[in-house]
Amino acid sequence: MSVTAAQGFEAAGVAVGLKSTGNRDVAVVVNRGPLKVGAAVFTSNRAQANPIIWSKQVIQDGVVEAIVLNSGGANCFTGSFGFQTTHQTAERAAELLGVSAGDVLVCSTGLIGTGDEVFRGKVLEGVAQGIAELSADGGENASLAIMTTDTRPKRSVISRDGWTIGAMAKGAGMLAPGLATMLVVITTDAVLTSEQADTALRAATHVSFDRLDSDGCMSTNDQVTLLVSGASGITPDLADFTAALTEVSADLSRQLQGDAEGASHDITIVVRGAANEDDAVEVGRSVARNNLFKAAIFGNDPNWGRVLAAIGTTQAEFDPYNVDVWMNGVRVCHEGGPDAPREEVDLSPRATELVIDLLTGDATATILTNDLTHDYVHENSAYAS
Structure with missing residues (x-):
């Protein structure tokens, strides 16, 4: 089930031609609430893609309604055109969902330094198509849509005392701290404040994703996002939640390691x-x-x-x-x-x-x-x- 294992989330993964393979390449994950809490950690590379620059602004108030992710293009070092593309991606999602663009995160992955009107058009098409196909069963398709050189999707789910964490990840190369070249979306229906979500996420990534060092190369597009719906109505002990979040993060890190490009050990x-x-x-x-x-x-x-x-x-x-x-x-x-x-x-x-x-x-x-x-x-x- 991936990111839709937790209550309060819908997702989709669609194909709009960003990948030459014709596989799914745009994913949308929407938080239906009642809480709209978000936290995120980003690459520490000084060279940062346009979606990272945008998402760092979005996450500041701890409110996130949705996240849009595309594979087939990193939208990095694409100048003002690339940032406008990211902005338009959030605006299109916001318009169709009836929310603020300032509450929509955007992630991209793929080749650096490419992007044109065709790329932009396909991403925006993917946003519309993805939102039209949103469902509580869409987590698996979403996890397929974020893959690049991955040979398989990475998913993880854990349930504790009436609340659940669901997650998806992509990554196979440029795996080094500063998160590795990964996109990770983690959802939970537990009740958490934005401050608690941020604390738990940083503690979990510190001993999991930040210690995955497959090839020593740091990406420009890394982002790990935690979305909180509160739909279970249960407020867990923060230490217990952090332990479960760490377990999910460690599981995904192992999956990323096991799919590293060309590796035999x-x-x-x-x-x-x-x-x-x-x-x-x-x-x-x-x-x-x-x-x-x-x-x-x-x-x-x-x-x-x-x-x-x-x-x-x-x-x-x-x-x-x-x-x-x-x-x-x-x-x-x-x-x-x-x-x-x-x-x-x-x-x-x-x-x-x-x-x-x-x-x-x-x-x-x-x-x-x-x-x-x-x-x-x-x-x-x-x-x-």
């Missing part, structure tokens, strides 16, 4: 024994972005020396000659020296776990990444052709 990097959480994240990120390590994993080579070389570039507090490293359950390095023979490590499964113990403190963090493959290079060398 899904690598979970667990850093423990750190002096603090920031150190653990920095150390995990240094390995996730190390092409030598990622290439070794692609070749099923347990080259743990590349792990120590990577973490040595950080400012984290630890002794590089007193570190333990496990690869898929085998301790290959103990206190900065060789331990079990490399031959004992089986890297043939897609699921790969790297554990780094800094033997310094009690903090832990987990980073998700992928290997570096021929297919990744090929897919991204031909993305615009």
